Amino acid sequence: MSEYISNVEAPFGLNHGPQITGNYAPIATEQTLQDLPVEGKIPQDLSGVYLRNGPNPRFEPKGSHHYFDGDGMIHSACFSNGKVVYRNRWIRTEGWLKNDAAGEEVHWGVMNTVKDSRDKPMNDVANTDVIGHAGYAVASWYLAGTPYIVDPISLSTVRAAPEYLAGHGKGMSAHVKVDERTGDLMYFDYFTEKPHMSYGVVNKAGELVHHVPIELPGDRLMHDMGVTTNYSILHDVPVYHDEDALRAGRHKIRFDSSLPIRFGVIPRFGKSDSIRWFEFSSCFLYHVVNSWEEGDEVVMVACRYMPAKKADGSIDEERTAKMIATLQMDARLWCYRMNLKTGATHEHCLNSEHNVEFPGFNSSYTGVRSEFAYLVDHDPRMLRWTGLRKMNTLTGESEADWSDGPENCWYSEPWFAPKDNAKAEDDGYVIIFCWNDANKTQQLQVFDAQNIGSGPVARITLPERVPPGFHACWMKPSQIATWPE
Numbered sequence: 001m002s003e004y005i006s007n008v009e010a011p012f013g014l015n016h017g018p019q020i021t022g023n024y025a026p027i028a029t030e031q032t033l034q035d036l037p038v039e040g041k042i043p044q045d046l047s048g049v050y051l052r053n054g055p056n057p058r059f060e061p062k063g064s065h066h067y068f069d070g071d072g073m074i075h076s077a078c079f080s081n082g083k084v085v086y087r088n089r090w091i092r093t094e095g096w097l098k099n100d101a102a103g104e105e106v107h108w109g110v111m112n113t114v115k116d117s118r119d120k121p122m123n124d125v126a127n128t129d130v131i132g133h134a135g136y137a138v139a140s141w142y143l144a145g146t147p148y149i150v151d152p153i154s155l156s157t158v159r160a161a162p163e164y165l166a167g168h169g170k171g172m173s174a175h176v177k178v179d180e181r182t183g184d185l186m187y188f189d190y191f192t193e194k195p196h197m198s199y200g201v202v203n204k205a206g207e208l209v210h211h212v213p214i215e216l217p218g219d220r221l222m223h224d225m226g227v228t229t230n231y232s233i234l235h236d237v238p239v240y241h242d243e244d245a246l247r248a249g250r251h252k253i254r255f256d257s258s259l260p261i262r263f264g265v266i267p268r269f270g271k272s273d274s275i276r277w278f279e280f281s282s283c284f285l286y287h288v289v290n291s292w293e294e295g296d297e298v299v300m301v302a303c304r305y306m307p308a309k310k311a312d313g314s315i316d317e318e319r320t321a322k323m324i325a326t327l328q329m330d331a332r333l334w335c336y337r338m339n340l341k342t343g344a345t346h347e348h349c350l351n352s353e354h355n356v357e358f359p360g361f362n363s364s365y366t367g368v369r370s371e372f373a374y375l376v377d378h379d380p381r382m383l384r385w386t387g388l389r390k391m392n393t394l395t396g397e398s399e400a401d402w403s404d405g406p407e408n409c410w411y412s413e414p415w416f417a418p419k420d421n422a423k424a425e426d427d428g429y430v431i432i433f434c435w436n437d438a439n440k441t442q443q444l445q446v447f448d449a450q451n452i453g454s455g456p457v458a459r460i461t462l463p464e465r466v467p468p469g470f471h472a473c474w475m476k477p478s479q480i481a482t483w484p485e
């Protein structure tokens, strides 16, 4: 293992762009830490594990570095009996093992090559999302790669799971959804060639039980999907690769405001031709909060990416594409409704005031009506989350918020953790990492989900910075094959 590089602002020098320096710089150690200093009290009725995936390049990149690049590393906080154990481990992907054997980075990043390039191979890093399924954590990659099965307690990589995949691209995108009532995992794959997308279901035993091609009008760069009890909601976004750049093996994206955003509602085990598409106002969409059925309607609550505007009020396509590519977020909580009987659509902004993204919620409500989401306030200038906010997904009301200091704090994606004997949707805690740049302190924070405005009930201090990353989840003991008790 290379030397300890914590608090070094540019461990790989300054030639790879700003997205790998300062607080974005990776860390070099894997640790298991317990008996950490605690301010407040870790609740006794909090049992399970918070997992957060993100990029953490182990070796100096080839060329410029993008947030999306870098070996996936999971940070975890495992709670039981009023105590917590923190761990961080790289996911041992095929690419990680190749780099390990070479002693250097042998892949190219997303700014320097394209997926499936033979000359400049990209690393399938599984660094984007993590979710509990069939007793283990599943790590996935936003460009659709091989899912990796990780032990949620030890964080050791159990195996790659190529048997989950079928179809043209044989990939699994980030943002797979797990229906915790049935154990089904729903996923999508996307690729530049026709038909451009596919959709699959892996059952609770880890068997691919359904897979169908989904025809799109062209190459698309969708990011998320929704599920309800009976349907899945697939996205067709007006964002795609610049064709000339793609042919030349370069990464450049376009936002086309002449196209609507479309959502395709397909029965969970539906055939390709059973999908029904619904059109909405042009925008990009990174993240879905939750979706459900109400009578004849399918409802999806999401963070709508607000296209940048020119002085005359028209959409600035170039600036929007650039903002999407660099993860400069300007998003609002938004409600989409699709009537399966009449074909009618309705969309409305739930809250115009707050730029919120990276939503967590009580994932036992996945696919059924839920009231609460826990999001981060977004610094629109860069990938930095300045505070925690609880929002009502039915009314759009901002119910509570907290920040240790919006100018100095870097939060992670929050996730809801139910109490051991929870009696209501928000009867539990919210878990989040917070790096405070003013005093150079890394904390793991636990909030009472019904009283976020009072601040953390427990602040656990970690000796090392947790670099900004992407997505998180919560797994209850009953969902964990290797839970120690």
Ligand SMILES: [Fe+2]
Pocket (backbone or CB within 6 Å): 128, 174, 175, 223, 286, 287, 470, 471
């Ligand atoms: Fe994402």
